[in-house]
Amino acid sequence: MFGGKGRTVELDELDRRILRELQKDARRTNRDLAAEVGVAPSTSLERVRGLRRKGVVRGYRAEVDLAALGRAVQAMIAIRIRPPSRRNIEAFRAWVSQLPETVGVFVTSGRQDFLVHVAVPDTDGLYAFVIDRLTQRPEVADVETSVVYEHRRTVAVEPVRRPHPDR
């Protein structure tokens, strides 16, 4: 497998520290990063490239403030698709993913088939999304809206702790 979505990648302590720093601030200079983790800049550069090549790091993204973009109201919308055929699921996913209100899409098991995370200017915008946009789709059988009061993402996801590193 080549850098795509693959299996678990073994990371040593240096990789893990670098990964932690890049999740906190992806734009730290390589010099700073090297100083922080205690290696030469050329070494940290090589490790960062390795993390990217192995697919551990998928990319570097600016995190935006949704309220600053005029999207102060967030919601998670649980959606049930009937029938939940591959055709219907894939069509809905493609459609909902590219709506401007959508900021994230979870395809799930359970009560709903989708959890759609949206960000809109106000509650009117939310209501309009639900009753104007979603109801356009015949495969949408049920919708349940939860307003998101707060959303926090984990700053730095850690690799799972292995009891005995192989070798």
Next chain:
Amino acid sequence: MFGGKGRTVELDELDRRILRELQKDARRTNRDLAAEVGVAPSTSLERVRGLRRKGVVRGYRAEVDLAALGRAVQAMIAIRIRPPSRRNIEAFRAWVSQLPETVGVFVTSGRQDFLVHVAVPDTDGLYAFVIDRLTQRPEVADVETSVVYEHRRTVAVEPVRRPHPDR
């Protein structure tokens, strides 16, 4: 308000294009960015700083592949807190946010009080999270687990379109 979580920030076309690029790749060189959007490097540098200063850009993060970190199984766990007092909500939020399995937390209205996004090695890890960890907390009244088959985040969130930009 100073850069914190504030009101909508007015952005012109140049800001919007820069914001789009930084969401796609936060580590493009300023020179590249400037060339892409058609201005001098000193200009794009000034704009990028402005976006940061105004709080539109909250930071720059490396996006990791959860499966590569040994966390191939994701779930969204809907949790109901009883009684849903401020004390209980805040205590639970603080506790769940710092668990290693947690990658995101939504505080919501609706059927549940929390949607907790977790990433674990396998279904055993998921089951253990639910029956060992969550049930430790007396305020957790109900739990409903949805396995996440797929999670896609919107690449670049756009500012809401204003009909008539104020001057």
Next chain:
DNA sequence: TTTGAAATTCATTCATC
């Protein structure tokens, strides 16, 4: 793999527009 030093590219400042 890691390193330090050389070579190259980039960020940043600031006088000018």
Next chain:
DNA sequence: GATGAATGAATTTCAAA
């Protein structure tokens, strides 16, 4: 506000260990 030229920093390469 935007620009470009000058300067100071950083990235990147690579031969050596």
